Every structure is written in C-alpha cells, then in structure tokens.
Amino acid sequence: MQTDARTWLERIxxxxxxxxxxxxxxxxxHERSISQAGLRRLLPDNVELIPGPGCPVCVCPEEDxxxxxxxxxxxxxxLVAFGDMLRVPVNVPKREVRSLQQARxxxxxxxxxxxxxxxxxxxxxxxxxxxxxxxxxxxxTTAPVVAMLHEDPPENLFLxxxxxxxxxxxxxxxxxxxxxxQGLVCPGHVATVMGPEEWQFxxxxxxxxxxxxxxxxxxxxxxxxxxxRQQLEGRAFLDNCYPELVQPGxxxxxxxxxxxxxxxxxxxxxxxxxxxxxxxxxKTEWAAHDARQHFPIAEDASRKRAGEMPAGCQCADVVLGxxxxxxxxxxxxxxxxxNPIGPCMVSDEGACRIWWAAGERGEHGARxxxxx
Amino acid sequence: xxxxxPMQVRSVEGFRARCEARGIERDVSLFMLPEGSVAIGxxxxxxxxxxxxxxxxxxxxxxxxIYDAMLAAEDALEAPPAVTAVGVGEx
Numbered sequence: 001m002q003t004d005a006r007t008w009l010e011r012i013x014x015x016x017x018x019x020x021x022x023x024x025x026x027x028x029x030h031e032r033s034i035s036q037a038g039l040r041r042l043l044p045d046n047v048e049l050i051p052g053p054g055c056p057v058c059v060c061p062e063e064d065x066x067x068x069x070x071x072x073x074x075x076x077x078x079l080v081a082f083g084d085m086l087r088v089p090v091n092v093p094k095r096e097v098r099s100l101q102q103a104r105x106x107x108x109x110x111x112x113x114x115x116x117x118x119x120x121x122x123x124x125x126x127x128x129x130x131x132x133x134x135x136x137x138x139x140x141t142t143a144p145v146v147a148m149l150h151e152d153p154p155e156n157l158f159l160x161x162x163x164x165x166x167x168x169x170x171x172x173x174x175x176x177x178x179x180x181x182q183g184l185v186c187p188g189h190v191a192t193v194m195g196p197e198e199w200q201f202x203x204x205x206x207x208x209x210x211x212x213x214x215x216x217x218x219x220x221x222x223x224x225x226x227x228x229r230q231q232l233e234g235r236a237f238l239d240n241c242y243p244e245l246v247q248p249g250x251x252x253x254x255x256x257x258x259x260x261x262x263x264x265x266x267x268x269x270x271x272x273x274x275x276x277x278x279x280x281x282x283k284t285e286w287a288a289h290d291a292r293q294h295f296p297i298a299e300d301a302s303r304k305r306a307g308e309m310p311a312g313c314q315c316a317d318v319v320l321g322x323x324x325x326x327x328x329x330x331x332x333x334x335x336x337x338x339n340p341i342g343p344c345m346v347s348d349e350g351a352c353r354i355w356w357a358a359g360e361r362g363e364h365g366a367r368x369x370x371x372x
Numbered sequence: 373x374x375x376x377x378p379m380q381v382r383s384v385e386g387f388r389a390r391c392e393a394r395g396i397e398r399d400v401s402l403f404m405l406p407e408g409s410v411a412i413g414x415x416x417x418x419x420x421x422x423x424x425x426x427x428x429x430x431x432x433x434x435x436x437x438i439y440d441a442m443l444a445a446e447d448a449l450e451a452p453p454a455v456t457a458v459g460v461g462e463x
Contacts, residue, residue: 028375029375032375032442033442036438036442037441082420114421115420115421115422116421117399117401117421140419140424141419141420144404144419144420144421144422144424147401147404147422148403150403151401151403189375189376189417189419189424192376192417192424192425193404193424214431214435215375215438215439216434216435216437216438217438218434244427244428244431245417245425245427245431251404251405251425253404253405254424257404357442357445357448358445
C-alpha cells in the first residue's frame with residue numbers, strides 16, 4: 001500500500017537533522033503543490049523549501065517579448081502565444097505598448113492559445129496571413145511545440161521560439177560555488193519527457209542529494225525525505241520518487257523529435273544573463289518556419305533596460321532562489337496579480353503569483369493592509 | 373507551464389484522441405507517444421494539448437486532489453476584489 005503524506009511527514013520529522021537544510025525545487029508546478037498544500041508550515045523549522053528557476057515565462061528574454069509585441073503590431077501578422085505571455089511587461093516608457101495584451105488593445109491581432117495545435121489550426125484558417133507563434137517554455141512545453149512542427153504545419157506558420165532547458169540554470173547555480181541549497185527536488189514532467197538522467201550531474205558532480213518528484217504532496221514529501229536522508233547519511237544520489245511517469249530515457253519519441261528539430265544554444269535568461277547551452281534554436285532545415293529568419297527582428301540597442309527585469313522588480317533574485325517572493329520589496333504592494341510589475345507575478349508558474357494565490361501577503365502586504 | 377493534467381481517453385483516431393477530465397472534453401494529440409500505445413479508457417497526462425505519458429487511474433485520482441485545490445485558489449484570485457483581512461492590499 002502507498003505511504004500517505006502524514007506518514008512521510010512523520011518520517012521527515014523523525015530524521016535527526018543537525019543544522020539547516022535548504023532544498024530547492026525548480027518547477028512552478030511543484031511550487032504550486034507545495035504552497036497549496038501548505039507543506040512549508042508542516043516541516044521542521046530547520047528544513048527550508050526554496051522555489052528556484054521553475055518559471056519559463058519569468059525568464060523569457062525581455063527582447064523576445066518586445067519582438068513579439070512589435071510583430072503583433074504589423075497589421076498583416078496574427079500573433080499567437082500561451083496565455084501567460086500576454087501580460088508580461090517590457091521595459092518601455094508608459095506611453096508605449098508594454099505587453100501583448102496592450103498590443104491587442106491597440107489593434108494588434110494577438111490570440112491566446114492553450115496548445116501548439118491551435119497555432120497550426122489558426123494558420124490553416126488564415127492562409128493569406130503570416131501567423132507567428134511566440135513559444136516560450138521549458139522542455140515539457142518545447143517538446144509539444146516540436147511535435148506540432150512534425151505534423152505538417154502550414155507554410156504561413158512561423159515560430160518565435162524562446163525555449164529553455166531547466167538543468168543548465170541549476171548547473172550555473174552549482175558552478176557558482178554558492179548555490180544556496182543543499183538538496184534538489186527535480187522537476188517531474190521535465191524528467192518525464194527528457195529522462196531523469198539529465199539530473200544525474202547534481203549528485204555525481206556536485207555531491208548534492210537529488211530526487212525527482214511528482215506533483216502530489218505524497219510524491220513531493222517522498223522526494224524531500226529522500227533528499228534529507230541522503231544528506232544525513234552523507235551519500236548523494238539521484239532518486240526517482242515519480243516512477244509512475246518518469247522512466248529511464250524519458251519519452252524517446254519526444255526526445256527524438258527535439259533532437260531532429262532543434263539545436264541547443266547559449267541563451268539569455270531575463271535579468272540573469274546568458275547561460276551556456278540553455279536554450280533551443282531551430283535547426284537551419286526549419287528556417288522556412290523560423291520567425292527570426294522570416295522577419296526583420298533586430299535588437300534595438302538604444303532601448304533602455306533592454307533584457308532586464310522591470311525597474312524595482314526582484315524577480316531575478318526570486319528565480320535564482322536568493323530571496324523568497326515575500327522578501328521582494330514590491331511584493332504585495334506595488335506588485336500584485338491585478339497589477340503585476342514582474343513576470344513572477346504574471347505567470348501561473350511564477351513563485352510570486354503562486355505565493356499570493358496561496359494567501360501569502362508578506363511583510364509589505366501586511367503593512368499595506370494594516371494601514372488601509 | 374510544465375504541469376501536465378491527467379485525462380481519460382474517450383475516443384482515438386490515429387494520433388488524435390478525445391479526452392475528458394472533470395466533465396470537460398478536449399482534443400489531445402498522441403503524437404509524442406508510441407503509435408498504438410493508447411486505448412479507449414486509458415489515462416494520459418496531457419500538457420498543452422499533447423499526451424506526454426500514460427498514467428494509472430489511481431495516480432490520476434491522486435493528482436486531481438491537489439489540482440482541484442490549485443484551481444480553487446486560482447479562481448479566488450480571478451474573482452472580483454472582496455474586502456477581506458488581506459484583500460485590501462490590492463486596493
């Protein structure tokens with residue numbers, strides 16, 4: 001019989017841990033489960049769960065969002081994107097169009113989609129107009145985008161790809177020598193597609209305990225228990241606490257499609273900078289569907305704060321696990337889900353929005369509430 | 373964006389399936405799974421309209437328990453602002 005969440009919690013509490021143990025997760029879905037189930041409140045005081053780089057919308061390059069906005073204002077173009085991307089702001093003066101949502105209000109044909117197949121359908125239904133699919137996402141999302149390309153896409157469909165790989169961001173933190181965590185919960189659906197082996201380097205090269213987790217409290221607590229116990233025993237390895245879905249080698253068909261279609265390239269992460277071999281780019285064979293080849297997308301070097309997070313926003317520190325969302329100086333006062341300033345408050349996968357949805361208001365929010 | 377949702381397969385036609393969860397039906401692509409690996413009645417994890425893996429009914433049920441709570445929290449977020457102990461922070 002499967003061990004329940006209460007039993008996992010009791011086992012975690014019974015571990016004779018000495019000192020503080022900080023465990024990072026790198027998946028917005030994990031963070032949603034952790035926050036929703038209130039797991040942090042139930043853990044021993046010396047165990048911290050830190051949300052890390054788990055939100056592709058949050059790290060999508062500001063220049064790419066800017067390029068998507070400019071393309072959407074071309075009257076010929078239909079711009080489609082996952083709904084999360086529409087409210088992400090870029091760094092331009094307030095009188096200018098700052099998001100895809102504002103571009104739509106200004107007359108741009110911007111359409112939110114929930115699946116890459118919809119992009120293909122919209123292009124088929126509008127054969128006389130170029131359809132640009134602004135596709136941001138980690139491996140789990142990029143794989144379906146690629147699958148769609150392998151299903152005979154119409155000629156007028158172009159991809160503005162902002163795909164990113166998850167593990168290089170963790171590698172960057174570990175290589176920095178001061179990662180700020182002693183254990184890692186690896187993302188379950190990324191590992192479902194790419195295979196758990198991608199995360200082997202965490203334990204093998206850095207001697208950091210690691211475990212792949214699913215999205216239920218049971219799976220997350222099992223992974224946390226594994227990581228804590230590995231630390232206690234001084235024996236780091238990669239555990240798989242989501243064997244129902246995560247199998248050695250991942251999803252072979254998806255990986256084959258990814259490898260046949262995309263190159264792994266150095267890539268920019270918003271507010272963080274370039275991370276080596278952390279992005280996807282379309283191979284030259286797919287140039288006919290590459291928006292970067294078809295449209296004149298030039299970086300405007302004269303734009304102030306291009307590539308950065310919005311002014312005053314600490315999303316980059318949140319993404320890298322350096323601060324908790326409620327430690328950001330604008331969380332809950334200037335920046336809320338209704339009036340988001342940073343991308344972490346926009347996306348369903350953003351730690352700030354997740355913490356807000358779970359009822360966290362933070363010191364600043366509490367002060368605003370008290371003074372109202 | 374990396375959260376897959378368990379759904380049950382209602383019908384299959386080539387690489388296309390009609391899947392259902394919580395009374396809502398969606399067209400789902402099976403293009404990322406081995407050909408012929410999914411049958412009517414099976415459960416699959418669906419991410420952005422594509423099945424990324426098959427899953428047991430038991431695991432599907434466990435996952436939905438936490439997803440229901442997440443969706444309720446998201447719905448509350450989208451609801452009109454109400455004056456609560458903390459909600460005034462948004463005003």
